Amino acid sequence: MEKGIESIFKAHLEPKEVYKGGKNIPSTARKIYKLSSNENPIGASPKAVEAAKTALSQIDIYPDQTDIRLREALVKDFNSELDIDQFITANSGSEVIDMLLRAFVSEGDEVIFSNPCFLPYAVFSRWYGAKQIDVPLLEPNYDLDVEGILQAINEKTKVIFLTNPNNPTGTYIPKAKLESFLARVPKNILIVFDEVYRHFADAEDYITALPYVKQGYSILGLNSFSKTYGLAGLRIGYGYTTKTIANYLRLIHKPFLMPLPSLEAAIGALNDENFIEETVKTVKEGRRYLADSFIELGIRFWPSQANFFIIEPPLPEMEFTNNLMEHGVMVRPVTQFGAPGKVRITIGNQEANEALITAMKKIMP
Structure with missing residues (x-):
């Protein structure tokens, strides 16, 4: 009996919830303040824009076969504390996540993350048949549950996602807690340290993955050009890690991966x-x-x-979101991120921030 094409579908790719990005500004004559996607409040780097414009005159030819020029620029940006072979780049931080899961995770393996968190950790790991282990952040302060994660580790654990600062909560992992955790995690587990908002953190005990990469921990610092540099529309991301891990990831790095305008814009930024x-x-x-x-x-x-901030709105989350939209302000409910009843609000420029507060005063019950 002839079987349909469904017979060759992977069982673990059954229909489930997929990641949905924030909405774009609708076509309208009125001014809309988009405070829903954590984009740069002042636009894009002028040097990046100019570099991208110049590159447009060359889009009839293939871009650089490798990302070596961008990695050279990253070495300089990190004050030569890392070697050029310790960086891996891709079309967005999300694609770096996809790449490392593709490289490290097989069907039946386990991936640990802590809700509320960035949804692609779970969605992308599902693509490769991994079991998602959610060790929720501890309420009411959304602290990392170190003991819970350590207890969840077993021989099938391949990747642990930590986010610092965390999306959507804006909270962070203090240095002492992070170091206590790293000292107790087996070396054969990759820790993905998502630090795409690192430039905005100013807590005295905030720390990035950099010192731990230099010490040889199995950790990858995940970064993006979408936030600080204002290049969300060009989709550029990178990670830094040990040479051993980075060289392994480069085995699945496609040639001509990065479009020329994106490459030049990132270097300019x-x-x-x-x-x-x-x-x-x-x-x-x-x-x-x-x-x-x-x-x-x-x-x-x-x-x-x-x-950004996460707040507990004075109205049900969708009513609050829709009412703000009626006053020209877009914000984002984050039930999908594991924070039911909460709303995430991006920090805009002063005009946008004042528009938000004015609108909130109008809709307060």
């Missing part, structure tokens, strides 16, 4: 120190303004080390 400083300054000023405003309005929120 790394050289635009003024834009980076202005972005960080705008976010930190906006973070203080919104925190003070939330307190004034009696809105429950969590202190943030990122370019």
Whole structure:
């Protein structure tokens, strides 16, 4: 009896919830403030834009076969603390996640993450047949459950996702807690340390993956050009890790992977120190303004080390979101991220932040 094409489908790719990005600004005559996708509040790096425009005159030819020029720029950006062979790049931080899961995870393996968190950790690992182990952050402060993760580790554990600062909560992992955790994790498990919001963190005990990569831990610092550099539309990301892990990941790195405009824009953005400083300054000023405003309005929120806040809205999350949209402000409910009833609000420029607070005052019950 002839079988249909479904007979060759992979069993673990059965229909399930997929990752849905934030909505784009709808076509409308009125001004909309998009505070739903954690994009840069002041736009894109001028040096990156100029580099991308120049590259457009060459899009009839193939781009660089490898990413070596971008990795050279990253070495410089990291003050030569890492070697060129310790970087891996891709079309977005999300694709770096996909690449490392493709390289390390097989059907039946286990991947650990902690909700609320970035949904692709679970969605992408499912593509490769991995079992998702959720060790939730500890409420009410969304602290990392170190003991819970350690207890969840077994011989099938291949990857552990840590996010610092965390999306969507804006919380972070203090240095002492991180070091205690790293000392107790088996060396044959890859720790993916998602630090795409690292530029905005200013807590005294905040730390990136850099010192632990230099010490030889099995850890990968995941980064993106979508936030600080304002290149979300060009989809560029990178990771840094030990030479052993990076060289292994390069075995599945496609040739001509990065479009020329994206490659040139990323290199240009790394050289635009003024834009980076202005972005960080705008976010930190906006973070203080919104925190003070939330307190004034009696809105429950969590202190943030990122370019967004998570709040407990005064109305049901969808009603709150839709009502704000009626006043020209887009925000994002984060039930899908594992935080039911909460809403994530990106920090914008001062005009956008004031528009948000004005709108919230109008819809407060």
